[in-house]
Amino acid sequence: MDFEARAGNSSDVEVELRKGPWAVEEDLLLANYVSLHGEGRWDSVAKCSGLRRTGKSCRLRWLNYLRPDVRRGNITPEEQLLILELHSRWGNRWSKIAQRLPGRTDNEIKNYWRTRVQKHARQLRCDVDSKQFRDMVRYMWIPRLAETILAASGGGREAGSSAQQSVWPAEEGARFAIPPPETSGNSNTVNLSSESSDAASASDYFVAGGDVAWFQDTAAAELSEGWMESLRSPGICDNFWAQDWEQSGWDESLWNMEEL
């Protein structure tokens, strides 16, 4: 455990500040203190609780780990979908994004983005902030995730069937293909209107499944606003698919995202 000398004024006894991982006793101290006095005033928490930590450190530990409603474990496909969509709208506004994912912390979402999403950008040899990558996320990754969610919930049609397996409303207009989860060589077509039309809520694509309560409650409301609207922008999909992905080598790596 590292310690750091704390500069105090003449009335303060110089205190050594702890740094690094939190010990169980520290967690208990902090949790007890917050349960008694509530959140906020983190500098007071640090000083009055007996913890030799900074207020910032106490706040961070509470928000990211000790808070009762913090949600742990893998990011679900539904959450991934929401993160991708919200990031495409807001950029690196992690705390804002985290507010829309109950129990998830900005730190967790930021880590997810840096480790998983940016990894793919690197694999594709493009900048994560580039339009090319953003379009890939919006028009390939997000639909694939939606497809995965649909399939997992049992709402998807039989894989490999001749029928269109669509997570989008079948409308006339722009058309693009989503390769199936297994590399069977089939393409599942998706139709999108290139004209603005009556927007179906994103929840429409998931309600058939069953285990979608969370999505309907939280994510769908978000997605129905920006996601669907942008997809309906005239010509936007056409431009994306007009690019020569095959020649750029993208198509090869795009569908190797097994973790999707």
Add this chain to the structure above:
DNA sequence: AACGATATCAACCGCCACAAA
């Protein structure tokens, strides 16, 4: 089994905004 490479995640750092003095 050992070692290096890579992924993951908790925690820290610096900057900024805001409020109080």
Add this chain to the structure above:
DNA sequence: GTTTGTGGCGGTTGATATCGT
């Protein structure tokens, strides 16, 4: 109007775990 303290945010780092050879 200026200074100072505090909290919040995003970027970065370092320790540990996991994977591949």
